[in-house]
Amino acid sequence: MSQQVDVIAGTGLDLKARKSHWPARLDFVQSASGLLLGLFMWGHMAFVSTILISNDAMYWVTKMFEGQFILGKAYPGIVAAVVAVVSFLFVLHGLLAMRKFPANWNEYRSFASHRKMLRHEDTTLWWVQAWTGFALFFLASVHLYQMLMHPGDIGPYESAERVWSGRWWPLYLVLLFAVELHGGVGLYRLAVKWGWFEGKDPNRTRIMLKRLKWAITIFFLTLGLLTLAAYMKLGHERRDRVGERYVPSWAAPGGQR
């Protein structure tokens, strides 16, 4: 008799069976890897945008990451190691995110009709995140591979030449929008999901978080566009001198460059 009560009729599901903790664990790892990648992107944009201060500033940041100021010599392999870690997080995060994608046409149709019916902004935001995440699979992978294999070719001239003469700017332009939209929505959803900053009035917090999300996205998009424009301009100016390595003003014979 008890056997009959514990098993849901016709499904074979045993109510007494211990529920697996794995879905929750995987969700946690997905959130944690997303958070780390989001924070990494803030740092990445800050470092890459030092080109807006000066060529020397960008050069200094590059050499700092290559360990020159501590080890006395530049080791691009350090940058490659960081790229390897970021790539691992990226693949892990993408793999876990795939669990949530619609797996076939029926699931896709069912989500699309729910989205239309609900007309809830957060559901639409999830949709934006799924599409931008899908785009990132392709766009970010090529960038990461380039950085992994040529970590020594980062610098004001080297980067500007890649962006302009190497024709990377169209990819960066699309990648920038994809990553900023994805990261902004992702961090917002993390805050809502795990109840960070919830306070006494969760609805009000959600409105504030949404405003903050847009402010951050617009800030990083503007910074990213200005940065990309600066690399394109420098690359365009140097289009006939491709291959020259940058020498900082403190090491150049003529002083300021």
Ligand code: HEM
């Ligand atoms: C450790 C890993 C990474 C390193 C070392 C790195 C390095 C760089 C560097 C040096 C540039 C300047 C252009 C160039 O040299 O080609 C750049 C640009 C860019 N990177 Fe990365 N990157 C990394 C990971 C990522 C990831 C994971 C994303 C996005 C998912 C990304 C998105 C971008 C974008 C959008 C630009 C264009 C710059 C802009 O529009 O402001 N990067 N990156």
